Amino acid sequence: PKQRFAGKTAIITGAGSGIGRATAIKMAREGANIALFDLVNERTADVERKLNQIRKGCALAVDVDTSSPERMEAAVKKTVEHFGGLDIVFANAGINGSIGPIEELSIEDWQRTLNVNLTGTFLSLKYTIPHMKSKGKGSIIITSSINGNRRFASFGFSPYSTTKAGQVAFAKMAALELAKFKIRVNVVSPGAISTNIDQSTEPTEELESIVIPIEFPEGQQPLADGPGKPEDVANLVSFLASDESSHITGAHIVIDGAESLL
Ligand code: NAD
Numbered sequence: 001p002k003q004r005f006a007g008k009t010a011i012i013t014g015a016g017s018g019i020g021r022a023t024a025i026k027m028a029r030e031g032a033n034i035a036l037f038d039l040v041n042e043r044t045a046d047v048e049r050k051l052n053q054i055r056k057g058c059a060l061a062v063d064v065d066t067s068s069p070e071r072m073e074a075a076v077k078k079t080v081e082h083f084g085g086l087d088i089v090f091a092n093a094g095i096n097g098s099i100g101p102i103e104e105l106s107i108e109d110w111q112r113t114l115n116v117n118l119t120g121t122f123l124s125l126k127y128t129i130p131h132m133k134s135k136g137k138g139s140i141i142i143t144s145s146i147n148g149n150r151r152f153a154s155f156g157f158s159p160y161s162t163t164k165a166g167q168v169a170f171a172k173m174a175a176l177e178l179a180k181f182k183i184r185v186n187v188v189s190p191g192a193i194s195t196n197i198d199q200s201t202e203p204t205e206e207l208e209s210i211v212i213p214i215e216f217p218e219g220q221q222p223l224a225d226g227p228g229k230p231e232d233v234a235n236l237v238s239f240l241a242s243d244e245s246s247h248i249t250g251a252h253i254v255i256d257g258a259e260s261l262l
Helices: 018-029 041-054 069-083 107-126 129-135 158-181 230-241
Strands: 009-013 033-038 059-063 088-091 097-099 138-143 183-190 201-203 252-255
Touching (some): 009 069, 018 033, 059 069, 088 107, 097 158, 129 138, 129 183, 138 230, 158 183, 230 252
Parallel strands (some): 088 138, 138 183, 183 252
16 A cells, blocks of 8 residues: 555544544554544454554554543643654544434433534644644544534434534634644545444434434435445545645535435
8 A cells, every 4th residue: 555644643533443443444554653542442452453463563542532631631642752743633533422302302411422522523633733733734634424514314313413513613613723834624524334333322212202204214325335334434534634635624525425415
């Protein structure tokens, strides 16, 4: 493979599974050192082992909840001390969280999804920006979703969709703010991708007893027979992380096999 990331260091949040995992593998193959941020340790340790087989010493698993300011600050510090700098941040960790009718959702349900998906994204930038500023360059990619921007057919996902829409606004503000420091910020919105994301769904009891009014099959993608693969998103994210996209910032790119056009 080409070595677009030789000598570069990336932080990938949610690197223990799905889109984050596939992106970690792709970037490691292309020369990057990678800090794998996740709160599920066993899966992340597996990814760390796999990366170290690709290139010894290129991976560092960091046990961190991206919604915790103290732990994120410490995790970023540990990464920079370990690898000696930071070039790329993939703010990707996310949960479906609680789904259900709005009046059935508790304030805790609502806040948990906002904490992980929105505050986690904020903290992923807050603590890493100074390190990229000191390098005079950087690339940040945020994972949003078509569910929040293009397509709202997933009944009960009001907290999730709200966070995914918020991430797009946040990415655009960050892109404008950071342009003068040559730090690029882009946001990707996948359609359905085969990952473990469904394990992060917490349906309310109410939801199970009601008919879900989805009018068309979710995840149907005209370009493919089924959902996309994590590697599809990894290819796009790697492009946005690399110098090949050096004139692209503030862009919101949909990657869904035309799912959102249905
Ligand atoms: P996944 O569940 O396979 O992977 C997500 C990883 O994030 C998991 O390893 C999980 O442990 C980790 N994580 C969750 N909360 C965390 C926290 N607070 N701190 C640290 N790590 C945490 O799911 P995925 O599909 O790869 O999800 C990645 C991103 O893609 C999410 O932001 C998700 O919203 C988005 N997305 C997924 C799809 C899809 O269909 N899979 C579609 C659109 C957008």
